[in-house]
Amino acid sequence: MGAAKADRWSERGTRPVRVANCSGYKADPGYNMRMQAELGDVDFITGDYLAEVNIAENAEAMAAGNHPGWEATAWDGIEQTIDILNEKRIKVVVNGGAQNPRGLAEKVLELVKSRGYSLxxxxxxxxxxxxxxxxxxxxGLPAHLDSGNADVNLPKNSLAVLDKSKPIVAANAYLGAREIVKGLELGADIVIAGRVADASPVIGAAQYWHGWSATSYDELAGALVAGHLIECSAYVTGANFSGFHEYDLDNFYEMPFGIAEIAKDGSVVATKHDNTKGMVTVDTVQNQFLYELQGNVYLNSDVKAYIENVKIEEVGKDRVRLSGIRGAPPPPTTKLGIFYRGGFHNEILVNATGYSTAEKWDLYERIMRNGLRKQGTIDDFDLLEFQILGVPQPNPRSQQKSTTYMRIFAEAAREETLYSLVKTMGENSMQHFSAGFHCSLDMRTAVPRPYLAFYPALFEQDRLETAVNVLDNATGKAERYETGHPPKYDALEKRLNYNTDAPAAVSSFGPTQSVRLGDIALGRSGDKGPNVNFGVYMYKPRVTSESTDQDAWNWFRSFMSRERMQELLDEDWRDEYFIERVEFPRIGAVHFVIYGILGRGVSSSARLDALGKGFADYIRDKVIEVPEKFLVALRRNGESKM
Structure with missing residues (x-):
């Protein structure tokens, strides 16, 4: 892009806006903002600092007087970068205000004034x-986010939010970009938000830059997807990338965060600063595109994006273009995250080594359940699971490779119930199975801890009272501007759910070989409240032709059916789960949502992989039968590094 220009705002609307993201969670250090400003020319820096759980933790700590409410890393980034922002005239939009955006804004204004800047x-x-x-x-309890689908069973204990002994500690609606755009129109250089949706800062930047109206739905939908691509730290530049093993591993640390160039028509080029590590390829972008979707419609408070016809193509080194997104008016509701004190939870880790491990775990679970029955607490648990992790290596080469562990995970309304679990373990500590019983000397996880439970709800946008406040540089007083509501809504439709039309007989593609799914396919997974999403697509053929491409796609989409997904889940499948499936034909991807697999989700999930990020590679490790003719044309796992 060339050298930074102080007069960049005279170019507003005449070229694509260049938006650099600096955070995907509160843990991302402040220097990422400074680097995005230092390393090249950008117009906006955006940051998403909020996961569902940390905004609730902030609320509880703030109410107790132990937290300012806003995220320290957001402040750190602005403090490190303020001089460059002023010099280069880069605007900043972040949601790091969390539960106290006013407090962070006032602190930033003090910094601006101390430097003598006019920002x-x-x-x-x-x-x-x-x-x-x-x-x-x-x-009337707002409807659960998944209540519109009659096929979905709501997670166990969902209605515990109504229990008045479990007080609500946070309730934040996911706002769109209207307030951000208004603030920028009023001359703001730095906009501090609370719980706006992850992509809203990027939408606001692009809408302001191009002067789109609130009904420029195709363009807004493109900006929504742009925000989705870059809002997760370095996920679009190589982090969390399922194909990492094919490259030099030194590419995958100290990676830069992503940049989106958003054109006036809403098309997007994903990129990064030059001469930095990581990579932006069709695969890294496609992996991130499939992350944390919930079907073929992406919802935001400003726009509904239809994404099934997305096209992803390389247009230069570390430059990948997305197009084919179609927009429509937003739904009349937005997501409302309600957190409440769910009670207490703990976990106990016990190890077993070697011979007869399966029988050892069967015995130990019987010992523990018997002890809880004797104490009269077995029925007082909200949740009690005995999870076995790992399989002993045959003919092990070390004791560690022969060792697996049991994770006993429990939740209850009262601490005393959980202490009965600890007591039972202690009373039977010398009545264990044959040689091999041992546990960690650090038992801190066995001590009951309070946890926050999550209820994702739908809330009517017209009931929100939203505004942007602009601080006066001289007095610090805020002038409040109400922002109203979207001009038009489009009702929520039932999510599509289908196997492929006219599936081909898998046997029609000739002889097969047994390989792991990950040998022929890449994918990405993540959490959506109580659900896991999983997008998967075949490696691109090494030697390609239209017939090879079409045959491979026909086999893959026919093979990766809802029934196949349930079969691949194997022992993880429960009858109360529900699977949705859609296709993205222009990128050769199949996408699944497995409803209910994370329980209530976030901090109250019993799963070890509570955020669902490991789910994709778990499924990719499954052995499947693949037609030999595709194995010849496809890149194969482990053949070579690129």
């Missing part, structure tokens, strides 16, 4: 519904 600071309000939530719940 204008604004903050967004209206997402925090905690002051009203108890009344709202008494009027």
């Amino acid at each position: 204008k600071v604004a903050y967004v309000e209206g997402d925090n519904l905690l002051p009203k939530i108890n009344q709202l719940v008494e009027e």
Whole structure:
């Protein structure tokens, strides 16, 4: 892009806007913002600092007087970068204000004034519904996010949010970009938001730059997908990339974060700063595109994006273009994250070594359950699971390779119930199975700890009272501007769910070989509340032709059916789960949502992989039968590094 220009804003709307993201979670250090400003020319820096759990933890700690409410890494980034922002005239939009965007905005203004700069600071309000939530719940609990699908069983204990002994500690609606755009129109250089949706800062930047209206749905939908691509730290530049093993591993640390160039028509080029590590390829972009989707429609408070016809193509080194996104008016509701004190949980880790391990775990579970029955607490647990992790290596070469462990995970309303689990373990510590019983000397995880439970709800956008506040540089006073609601809504439709039309007989593709799914396919998975999403697609053929491509796609989409997904889940499948499936034909991908597999999700999930990020490579490790003719044409795992 060339040298940075102080007059960049005179170019507004005449070229694609260049938006660099600096955070995907509160743990991303502040220097990422500084690097995005230092290493090249950008117009905006955006940051997403909020996962569902940390905004709730902030609320609880802030109420106790132990936290400012905003994320320290957001402040650190602005503090490190303020001089460059002023010099290069780069605007910043972040949701790091969390539960206290005003507090962070006022702190940033103090910094601006101490430097003698004229930068204008604004903050967004209206997402925090905690002051009203108890009344709202008494009027009628807002509908669960997945309640519109009659085939989905809501997670166990979902209605525990109604239990008045479990107080609600946070209730934040996911806002769109309207307040951000208004703040920028009023001259703000730095906009601090709370719980806006992850992609909303990017949408706001692009909408302001190009002057789109609130009904420029195709363009807004493109910006929504752009935000989805870059909002997760380095996920689009090589982090969390399932094909990493084919490259030099030194590419995959100290990676830069992503940049989106968003054109006036809403098309997007994903890229990164030059001369940095990592990579932006069709595969890294396609992996991130498939991350944390919920079908073929991507919802936001500003726009509904239809993404089934997305096209992803390389247009230069570390430059990948996305097009084919279609937009429509947003739904009348937005997501409302409600957190409440769920009770207490703990976990105990016990090891076993070697011979007869399966029988050892069977015996130990019987010992523990018998002890809990004797104490009269066995029925007092909200959740009690005995999870076996690992398989002993045959003819092991070391004791560690012969050792597996049992994870006993429990939740209950009362600490005393969980302490009965610890007591039972202690009483039977010398009545264990044959040689091999041992546990960690650090038993801190066995001590009951309070946890926050999550209820994802739907909330009517027209009931939100949103505004942007612009701080006066001289007095620090805020001038409030109400932002209203979207001009038009499009009702939520039932999500598509289908196996492929006219599936080909798998046997029609000739002889097969047994290989792991990951040998022929890449994928990405993540959490959506109580659900896991999983997108998967075949490696691109090494020697390609239209007939090879079409045959491979016909086999793959026919093979990767809902029934196949259930079969691949094997012992992890439960009858209360539900599978949705859609296809993305232009990128050769199949996408699944497995409803209910994460329980209530976030901090109350019993799964070791509570965020679902390991799910993709678990499924990719399954052995399947693949037609030999495709193995000849496809890149194969482990053949060579590139």
